[in-house]
Amino acid sequence: MNKLLIVGTVAFDAIETPFGKTDKILGGAATYIGLSASFFNVKSAIVSVVGDDFPQEYLDLLTNKNIDISGIEVVKGGKTFFWSGKYHNDLNSRDTLETQLNVLADFNPVVPNDYKNAEVVMLGNLHPLVQSGVLDQMTSTPKLIVLDTMNFWMDCALPELMDVIKRVDVITINDEEARQLSGEYSLVKAAAKIHTMGPKYVVIKKGEHGALLFEGKNVFFAPALPLEEVFDPTGAGDTFAGGFSGYIAQSENVSFDNMKNGIIYGSNLASFCVEKFGTERMEQLEKEEVHSRLQQFKALTQFDIELS
Amino acid sequence: MNKLLIVGTVAFDAIETPFGKTDKILGGAATYIGLSASFFNVKSAIVSVVGDDFPQEYLDLLTNKNIDISGIEVVKGGKTFFWSGKYHNDLNSRDTLETQLNVLADFNPVVPNDYKNAEVVMLGNLHPLVQSGVLDQMTSTPKLIVLDTMNFWMDCALPELMDVIKRVDVITINDEEARQLSGEYSLVKAAAKIHTMGPKYVVIKKGEHGALLFEGKNVFFAPALPLEEVFDPTGAGDTFAGGFSGYIAQSENVSFDNMKNGIIYGSNLASFCVEKFGTERMEQLEKEEVHSRLQQFKALTQFDIELS
Numbered sequence: 001m002n003k004l005l006i007v008g009t010v011a012f013d014a015i016e017t018p019f020g021k022t023d024k025i026l027g028g029a030a031t032y033i034g035l036s037a038s039f040f041n042v043k044s045a046i047v048s049v050v051g052d053d054f055p056q057e058y059l060d061l062l063t064n065k066n067i068d069i070s071g072i073e074v075v076k077g078g079k080t081f082f083w084s085g086k087y088h089n090d091l092n093s094r095d096t097l098e099t100q101l102n103v104l105a106d107f108n109p110v111v112p113n114d115y116k117n118a119e120v121v122m123l124g125n126l127h128p129l130v131q132s133g134v135l136d137q138m139t140s141t142p143k144l145i146v147l148d149t150m151n152f153w154m155d156c157a158l159p160e161l162m163d164v165i166k167r168v169d170v171i172t173i174n175d176e177e178a179r180q181l182s183g184e185y186s187l188v189k190a191a192a193k194i195h196t197m198g199p200k201y202v203v204i205k206k207g208e209h210g211a212l213l214f215e216g217k218n219v220f221f222a223p224a225l226p227l228e229e230v231f232d233p234t235g236a237g238d239t240f241a242g243g244f245s246g247y248i249a250q251s252e253n254v255s256f257d258n259m260k261n262g263i264i265y266g267s268n269l270a271s272f273c274v275e276k277f278g279t280e281r282m283e284q285l286e287k288e289e290v291h292s293r294l295q296q297f298k299a300l301t302q303f304d305i306e307l308s
Numbered sequence: 309m310n311k312l313l314i315v316g317t318v319a320f321d322a323i324e325t326p327f328g329k330t331d332k333i334l335g336g337a338a339t340y341i342g343l344s345a346s347f348f349n350v351k352s353a354i355v356s357v358v359g360d361d362f363p364q365e366y367l368d369l370l371t372n373k374n375i376d377i378s379g380i381e382v383v384k385g386g387k388t389f390f391w392s393g394k395y396h397n398d399l400n401s402r403d404t405l406e407t408q409l410n411v412l413a414d415f416n417p418v419v420p421n422d423y424k425n426a427e428v429v430m431l432g433n434l435h436p437l438v439q440s441g442v443l444d445q446m447t448s449t450p451k452l453i454v455l456d457t458m459n460f461w462m463d464c465a466l467p468e469l470m471d472v473i474k475r476v477d478v479i480t481i482n483d484e485e486a487r488q489l490s491g492e493y494s495l496v497k498a499a500a501k502i503h504t505m506g507p508k509y510v511v512i513k514k515g516e517h518g519a520l521l522f523e524g525k526n527v528f529f530a531p532a533l534p535l536e537e538v539f540d541p542t543g544a545g546d547t548f549a550g551g552f553s554g555y556i557a558q559s560e561n562v563s564f565d566n567m568k569n570g571i572i573y574g575s576n577l578a579s580f581c582v583e584k585f586g587t588e589r590m591e592q593l594e595k596e597e598v599h600s601r602l603q604q605f606k607a608l609t610q611f612d613i614e615l616s
Contacts, residue, residue, distance in 0.1 A: 188536045209517040221608050223529045228496045260611045301609050303568045
């Protein structure tokens with residue numbers, strides 16, 4: 001079984017949407033990535049940090065999904081990273097109400113020995129120096145390194161971000177961030193420019209408008225599944241990244257054609273994530289539901305035209 | 309050969325985009341619909357009205373595309389409908405600078421005898437009473453009636469709009485308009501509500517974010533082709549409608565599966581329309597280019613996943 005190494009936050013979130021609000025609940029990029037990747041036949045581990053205020057039941061939840069948590073450092077007397085945000089009525093944008101870095105401020109990632117030769121590394125959104133620090137610990141070259149990042153690092157750690165972007169095979173980034181990183185409005189031009197920064201594959205996430213995969217002139221598009229109700233978009237991008245990297249790790253095939261499938265699986269899993277608050281839907285999700293939704297994605301996108 | 313009856317404006321447009329601006333050029337919903345539908349093996353006719361300021365070369369252009377213009381009334385001493393607009397930098401929104409209804413104000417559409425039994429009727433955006441007036445003249449029930457409309461008529465002629473919506477098989481409408489018409493934010497819910505107003509098929513156009521086709525619980529999605537440069541979005545929605553209705557008229561198959569193909573052809577043709585100002589690209593477009601772009605649409609959307 002192939003190994004997937006996941007780096008990212010394991011955290012508390014407090015979320016407000018037009019449909020309600022939560023207290024501090026389980027959140028964090030690595031949490032969503034791990035839950036999503038757990039639907040594939042891979043061995044996965046999370047590298048992260050929490051404080052000793054982090055409930056054992058949350059750690060148990062990850063363990064029960066067969067995620068190796070030996071790389072999650074628990075800092076004695078430390079407080080776990082906390083984010084709170086409020087979504088606007090259209091759920092397409094949000095305001096951050098509060099960010100407490102806490103133990104994340106001094107995080108030195110340590111990759112478990114057993115994962116230093118992981119076939120796939122998924123670098124979730126974190127300080128680019130932490131992402132680089134993880135790559136430095138790998139003892140064999142991964143088949144695929146995927147990086148997710150956000151505009152915050154472009155604003156305040158651009159040189160470090162550019163250094164780690166150089167080292168990865170795939171970058172996943174949202175449309176506005178792709179524009180900011182490239183200085184190009186057209187996403188086709190933005191992807192072309194980001195290719196020149198290092199990544200062979202560029203994935204541009206457009207939220208409810210789907211996701212684009214670029215490899216040079218090759219382009220593939222996966223729509224988001226049209227849903228009656230989007231309840232809470234938190235974690236959808238990470239769930240997408242987890243589905244993508246989990247599928248690629250399972251299939252160990254880094255061709256463009258197989259990456260298309262990864263993009264579809266990422267969109268598939270993300271479509272569940274948004275149906276309930278936080279990680280709730282992903283915790284309950286059954287493999288059978290993922291398979292049946294794959295049929296919906298096929299019906300949604302596949303056609304059969306004869307040239308006329 | 310099946311007949312396609314097109315109703316809509318034939319007009320002058322003056323367009324300003326971040327890439328430049330035009331003088332009065334050829335425009336109008338029926339013009340774009342007709343040019344787009346001319347790529348299919350159908351007999352098509354336009355019902356519209358212009359003033360005697362409308363250049364003969366524009367009429368000749370339509371005739372040269374095998375469009376029957378006997379239903380375009382030329383009003384002696386009248387002035388042609390004129391619209392001018394300015395697009396914002398992202399090209400996703402625009403301001404109307406000027407609208408001169410001119411001869412459109414008193415337009416009484418007259419369907420040519422030869423088209424009163426047309427298999428497909430494409431009601432382009434116009435006053436709903438004009439759209440109804442065309443349907444009243446049909447001597448046999450069309451296989452398919454497609455209606456395009458806009459928020460303007462929802463604001464100022466809603467009862468008349470609801471009357472004509474009841475009579476059509478397919479409505480094409482953009483996402484904001486679907487929300488306004490239905491009072492639902494979710495496009496899935498909006499489509500369900502619009503179904504209850506009459507149309508069996510609801511097409512929601514999302515501009516650069518593609519188009520959705522709904523028939524009850526069945527959903528199909530066609531992305532817009534990611535382009536390096538969108539030059540001028542004017543007429544893209546009408547070109548989409550022309551490709552859709554032209555393809556359906558040619559194939560004379562109103563199944564959901566065939567409508568999917570219509571949506572793909574509509575998106576295909578619209579992707580050309582936006583590449584140059586006004587109708588320029590559609591005038592020059594060759595059938596071979598449309599075929600080759602169909603391959604791009606397949607590469608963009610088709611995948612082959614085995615269940616794992």
